[in-house]
Amino acid sequence: MVNFWQLTQNELKKIYIQKATWVMYILLIVILFGAALITITSDFITRDYNEDTWREELQEENNKLTKEMQEEAIFQEYNTGLIEQNNYYLEHDIMPPGYGAWQYVHENIILVSLISLFTIIVAAGIVANEFKWGTIKLLLIRPSSRVKILLSKYVAVILFALLTLLFLIAFSWLIGALFFGVDGLNPHMVMEKNNGLAYVSIIKEVLVGYGFKMVNLIMMATFAFMISSIFRSSALAIGIAVFLMLAGNSIVMFFAEHSWAKFILFANTDLSQYVNGNEPFMEGMSLTFSIIILLIYYAFFAISSWIVFVKRDVAGS
């Protein structure tokens, strides 16, 4: 029995030794710096409040926001939200937090989509490239079963996603701390929750937010992995998976009138539709429903990769 961890370690090494992987990380760093620079140069979002005068400052901010949305209708919704938040602080007499490292991390939840893209690229290559390089032959003539080798590759993909996600969080925090300062160990802020606005821990929000995004990430990575091991082509796997990731919501919307639309994968990948007072996408959907649908898709992806990889001949290159 070869230690499963040895195989996984091999796969991780191969991922991180490639230049393409480092390009991904460099891109992420550049984006995090860029976004921080943009944030710090745009005026009042990032300001810290004064302990004595914060009530007046909030009031002034509200006036500004109201004036802005009277002039430009598109700001209506966004600004109303901000005004409601400010009012919550005033009513509960809580001094609003400044903009700090954790807020920056929270805003970068959107970058999880970029990590999904990176993970798709890695998942798409991890089986197909071995065929392209011809190394699959050397990989498979070892005393490990094909299932074990396939599984070690899959686990390496998931570990890559987790490590990159941790990197995103850690680096966002560092850059956030550098640009905006650290705002206490466990900063709180007012956010829209199940029962209207509430004063919540930002760190908890960060974890929950990244967690919800992970669902889509893992589903798409597993999908790309399946295409990679069935068709042995990374370009095809990247193409289809990225297309579906981008078009997923439109596909769901397009079929929204049909009752079977709720069975489409992408109708179920955003589990945050069931929290924070949001409405589920369609009637008859619930958290349990979505989890069952996700598990069915997941099992289908995993089993198809497995059967094809284990059964098929490794013939001419």
Added chain:
Amino acid sequence: MVVLSQSNFNNRFKGRYLLDNTAMKLINLKKSIGKKQIIKGLEFEIKSGEVFGFLGPNGAGKTTTIRMMVGLMRITEGDVVIQGKSIKHHYKEAIREVGAIVENPEMYPFMTGLQNLNHFARMIPGISKERVQEVISLVGLEKAIKQKVNKYSLGMRQRLGIAQALLHKPSVLILDEPTNGLDPAGIREIRQYIRRLATEENVAVIISSHLLSEIELMCDRIAVIKNGELVAIQSVSPIADDIEELVCRVQLEAKPANKAISIMKEEFGMDGDFDRGLIHFHCQRELIPNVIQSFVKNDISIYRVEVSKATLEDKFFDLIGENTIG
């Protein structure tokens, strides 16, 4: 091109006195892809300490056979038994005995030679750092081992491929066209490792090639395949008792020649060619007197008989057709 070297002799000696030294056995091995049968019932054995040539023109089915030997391709019918273990039923136990290069010595191009070897070493339990260094020096790659493989020449990649195949001290080494793209010096070098492995470590080595001239010097026996079928197995080095089975090349001046040729055909099933006044044919040494006797009985005058040992090349020409050896 008949070679009688000390190492060949040692192998044969060992081979004769060990009890069961079959390292690998092919049993009625068949492979069909779609409706097409590519391998049509191969059956032979390879002994420990033997260098076994697997010769055939391009497309004969050498790589397909090797892919089945190492479990990369499913066996349609028959079996491959390695050190007594079936690759079909006891894959892990059987593959543990095997080191191989299949088709091309492909490695991860973005990693160094050493990183590649460490990668494969991690896949098999019990390979020490020292063993990795040992195989590196065995193939003489010490200087280049820290370079990326995409900088390697084909010869260096072949050597790295062999190093990879030897990491776990396999008792069966399978090399698919290891001489492909190598210059004569490179081929000589490979020949030296392979002979050393067979004689000193008693490894059974299987070498495929489409070029007789490149492998005959390193093999003890050669199996010739064509269109997925075994057409001959031939010892390369004839030692006393092998001479009986040896095929000879005979040139005969006889009159009338056409009558002689038809008698050969009818009575012995041999094809003779008539060229520049001589009848040319191949036959086993022990049959030569019988052929001459029947000529005499049939009133054919014999003026001259010349017998020479048929070289492997002659035989290969006969079996495969001319344009396939280089």
